[in-house]
Amino acid sequence: GQVMTGRPSCITLDTPLLKLLKLFHAKQFRHLLVVDEEGALVGVISDRDVMRCLGPERYPNATVLGRITARDIMSTDLITVTPGTSLDRAVTLMIDHGISCLPVQIDSTLVGILTNTDLNVMLQVLLQSIPWSSSAELVKTEPFHRHN
Template identity: 40%
Template structure:
């Protein structure tokens, strides 16, 4: 199944000059753990709640002066919208990330897939598999 069918299309985004304070507020209001930093429709970085804790608070930055570009991860791993489930898990493992922005053929952001989304999908698949086995089991 293509990632585009699994990914969330309601990605929270921000420009690289957005303040860290605003990023934190938006994460809280949107109930997300990351914000994809974009230049137009192209993802150029990501800021996670961990980035805010480690790079802002941990490094003693002034949150009122720091911007997304100061704390974002720039070596952004993305996944093509036509890639499959296994490719997404490979990329997450290779890059040590829990979130992958999903891009279309022109490199524009179309969604995001998270480790938790993939785990939820696996749990659903296991449940369906269990139901099939239970239905096929003879009664004694």
């Protein structure tokens, strides 16, 4: 079955920070993909990127915050996959690069996004299909070991 989220929500390079905040809050997104005028993927913004941007040490006054756009805070070092990428490879990429989403493209056309949430939903479905998984214990040892 399909694991990725199709038709992901995208923003433009000039989307203001305040609109980003509203989108993350209202839609409960954790990632937004940034596209240029032609619709080509040029960056990704996570909710963590936005929160880092809001720290007073970064932008000490509201006037400066009002001028910030997606272009200013997006990550441009993109790692993407195709619909044909194996799930194993996609998970390995996410772990190895410490990222929580992978844009999915066919040639240079954006067709979806694979996120940690998508993977967790898939894992839940898989575990529910295994008879013993509902009775399996998460930890089979003592709660913790104290070192003196």
